[in-house]
Amino acid sequence: MRAGDAFDVTRAASVQFLKPIRFRLIRVLDWPTYDGWVWLDGYQLDARGDAVSRRKIFVRRDGLRPAVPIRATGKRTRRG
Template sequence: MPPGDMVHVGPVASPRFGAGNGFGFRVIRAHDWRTSWDGRAWLDGYQLNAAGDAIERRSIYVDLAGLHPSEATSRRR
């Protein structure tokens, strides 16, 4: 996942993020760390608010197949 990608993180990406509607996330880096599960990765980036602004820097562990383009991405294009 390239830096700058903006994705939606919800319960499909990780049960940990199942509360509420999930959140937008702008990727800073995808770590190449080995994980216990294929298709999962640690990502560093910024949690986004509804307007697409960064509100918190986070490191998250997610199923990459469960990530989808963020609504903020659609609005900014």
């Protein structure tokens, strides 16, 4: 886990994520936790991959999944 990594955080990581979120990691916090759990500092991302809020989340490390890349859906226009 490194700064800049993005994760799809689901219920597998913690029951609080009944509705999954996409999360970009800033850092792993050095706070006391239970074995296998971590505090993460980062940004919740919207559907376009833009940061919408900064959050600290408490999750099971083995419940985190790498984020599936977001595909651009907008049409490009050519200016002439």
